[in-house]
Amino acid sequence: MIHKEGVTFLIYAFFIIFLFIFLSIFLFSKLTNFFISVLLISLYIFLLFFFRNPKRNFPYSENEKEIISPADGKIVDIKKSFENEYLQKYCICISIFMSPFNVHVNRFPISGKIIYVKYHPGKYLIAWFQKASLNNERSTIVIENKKKQKILFRQIAGFLARRIVLYAKEGFFVKKGEEFGFIKFGSRVDIYLPLNSILLIKNGEKVIGGKTKISIIP
Template sequence: MKFHKEGYTSLALVILFIFVVNAIADYFDANQYVKWFLYILSAFLFLTIVQFFRSPRKLIALDDNIILCPADGKVVVIEETDENEYFKNKRLQVSIFMSPTNVHVNRNPMSGVVSYFKYHPGKFLVAWHPKSSTDNERTTVVVKNANGVEVLFRQIAGALARRIVWYVKEGDTVQQGEEFGFIKFGSRVDLFLPIGTKVDVNIGDKVVGGKTVIARF
């Protein structure tokens, strides 16, 4: 387990806040109840940041015949839908909701070349809102594998998630299971798969990024 690089600034701000608040309490000689409250609050804030930005080390067994889960969380959508940004036809959508307690590293679901990338500014509707996939701040990534199959996946900001980070661009060669981005403080990732793809998960399943098999070709 390691601490993710995206959390360094947040951790530094929390440590600074803890130091300043406790120094003020000592300077004004606050009573023991106030000091213990601040100690508990400080520990809670510190542990919250550390757990949120944790980044487990993973050994990924590469397999071109499967779609790996791109994020930790819970499966909230499995349905056929129109994908109107890139494919402009029907696709099989699988959506994973990430709560603030989940690991927020986003991983490539398959190996290949990034054939399309776009960042969309937008709203911050709650992640389970029906229009969050099209109206919220988001990124769209399409990867084409060695067999010519393309899979689209989106990072979608939510009501709490106000920063999407990505590490890919068009033309990049990516490897299954490697990090392609990070979303701060809870949101969701959508996958758009070819119609007929065999899905290995069900709505409500808890899934693990880089480990759970979402679907098979």
Template sequence: MTIHKEGYGIIAVFFLLLTAIDALIYFTIGSGLLLDIFLVATIAFFLLVVSFFRVPKRIPVVGDNLIIAPADGKVVVIEETEESEYFKDKRLQVSIFMSPLNVHINWYPVQGIIKYCKHHSGLFLKAWLPKSSTENERTTIVIEKDDKITILMRQIAGAVARRIVSYSVVGEKVIQCEQEGFIKFGSRVDLYLPLGTKIDVKLNQKVTGSQTIIGRFSD
């Protein structure tokens, strides 16, 4: 299994911490059933932490007219709404909730030029709440496609996720399904698409980042 670079430091810290806990228990109570239970528990927890940072082997699904899922997870919002940070008009919102068990990499849903990228400090409300989109810790990225269609992607931290990583740089050309960033321990990704976009997913549908077609731009 390949480990994402964002996990190297955290995995090392947890390894040292859990090893120290097991050593302390050994020198305190010695060997026996209780020590065996602690060893099994700490090994299982360490493997869970490692799995948070796994990098799956996938062949990306691409298409100039397609919007590809930017994250693994479940579709929790499909609705027309007002986007107040950048567009300041009506857009079609599609939101994907990432659980702690999902892959935590984020991918670019389309190719184009990064026109805007801004990180906002905020709260750590549960990510499925509607107000988390505007009140939580988040990073907003706007991508202008080659044919001048513009979409907005927003990474949102949640009650567990406390660290958003974005590789976006304003003015940079990005490739569809290239890695955009990482949300440590899961959370949510919102897409704001032009009105009239044909949506191919349904509420509560599980989607796979860089694989599932979210929708198609109208001709």
């Protein structure tokens, strides 16, 4: 299944690629045209792969203490960090890097009420750089569960990413595993958890958005 964020893009890309292949027939030799065609068709196959949205019907636990991964990717950092945008306290920050080969759908890591949503325009540094969380284009979401615990997570655009798509709206109640956004072409998601959380993952581990349990909060 193709994600809705890719449908229009893929239609335009198809006609542009078709036009280039058609023109190359008249402009280049047969051998050159063959290599151009293979290259462009391979590019289009990659774009189809990038915008995939596999159906995931996971039996999400109603346990409010279980936090699931908000994104597919690799854990590139786990550290104690002061969150100064909203929480204003030290937390455990887990950073998940999404390469261009990962599914780029982002999912709510916990159920509850969205109490804060903020988009920040910015630069496009390589996503795994530490300063990317402060300087890059990003969006911040905070969810409060029934026990009044607040979990903050942040979409961070990367070097190739040029658009963060965010569906989350302040005041809405959401369920764990539902989509909250999409980032195009390589990016990162950070999630801030209480210091006394029990971590279920380690640095370097690969995670699946909406499936992998990453922590149990107190």
